Amino acid sequence: MDKPSYLHRSRFLSRTKLLAFWTLIFLALLLFLFPKSPPFPADSTRRILQAGPLWENRIRHSANSHPHRVLVTGAAGFVGLHVSLALKRRGDGVVGIDNFNPYYETSLKRSRAALLDRAGVFVVEGDINDGALLIKLFELVKFTHVMHLAAQAGVRYAMRNPSSYVQSNIAGLVSVLEACKSANPQPAVVWASSSSVYGLNSRVPFSEKDRTDQPASLYAATKKAGEEIAHTYNHIYGLSITGLRFFTVYGPWGRPDMAYFFFTKDILKGKTIRVFERADQKSVARDFTYIDDIVKGCLGALDTAEKSTGSGGRKKGKAQLRVFNLGNTSPVTVSELVDNLENLLNMKANRMVLPMPRNGDVPFTHANISLAQKELGYKPTTDLKTGLKEFVDWYRLYYSNSRKKIVL
């Protein structure tokens, strides 16, 4: 027998209600699990909203209206500090940006930023991957140059934290170049590549003409990728780009993850240091380059950089694309480095000689600098002994005053 029609209707209604109820639950769950993402990273939204006119004024004031207005990324880093100070000292407008990441002691980065602050350089705390923040900085200041020094450094750490290299050295570089290509006017870009791109090459000294397709570490591979990315942005958007291949830079305010730095610390503490040797039992060697020489090379690159040809994301003509070695041209073995430190510290090191581990190291580096000499007027003048003395003097002062603020 057929059921009455009102029964059909009420069953239909209760099914509809049930369906509506579960749909609502489902939607609520979706919203809970996948909240709508903001148009740019939440951090940057917060930063820009919190920033306000005082923050904007500090940025404008730091850049000032000098003919050169330079954005220095990684300004609280080792090379970033020295380059920013040198630019400011000679009268350029400088704004820094740094994310103060904890790869090594952040207190050292904070001390560097404090030093910059006293010199009149404002360091924005932010990430180069934060596109909205970069756009904001370019709105506030018409930068003529970007000195891109922010990076994930260190060849051995790449095995422990590979993604940090991709994040900083590839994604970060693209983020910076994106901001530069969209800026109007486009700035000229000078950025830090690395001697490590020569990888396992055996012909020395390393020349810019040599192959760079056999990197020994992920760090080196990301720097090599950076050089290719630079080519692309130069080709498509008319950005003027200069890459600088730094050779094991050392000196005061240096990086605690580098051998000369932690050897000093460990020798003073009486701890054993590991000195790597090659398969042929020779000590590994580096073309150690003093920071003041590197700074001169950076400024030379900036001063000879031609203007970008594009504007607002459009190429208007061919632009300059360069790469230079910035080394010292006189490699020193690691055991000689340790001899020098022993003399300067007046202490014997407890050396443990070990075969070089296969974790990204290369047996030697040696720069041919004739191109930089010719084009940038680059001429390193500091030998390892002299430079290490400057470092050791700074080290003693800094760590004996570690709780106080000191000046260079």
Ligand SMILES: O=C(O)[C@H]1O[C@H](OP(=O)(O)OP(=O)(O)OC[C@H]2O[C@@H](n3ccc(=O)[nH]c3=O)[C@H](O)[C@@H]2O)[C@H](O)[C@@H](O)[C@H]1O
């Ligand atoms: O030119 C670069 O582009 C790179 O330079 C730097 O790398 P490297 O030249 O490898 O410097 P660094 O680690 O100080 O080792 C120095 C020497 O000590 C040896 N070394 C190292 C550690 C150890 O425990 N024992 C040892 O003998 C080691 O075998 C090596 O021979 C930067 O860190 C890097 O970020 C990048 O900028």
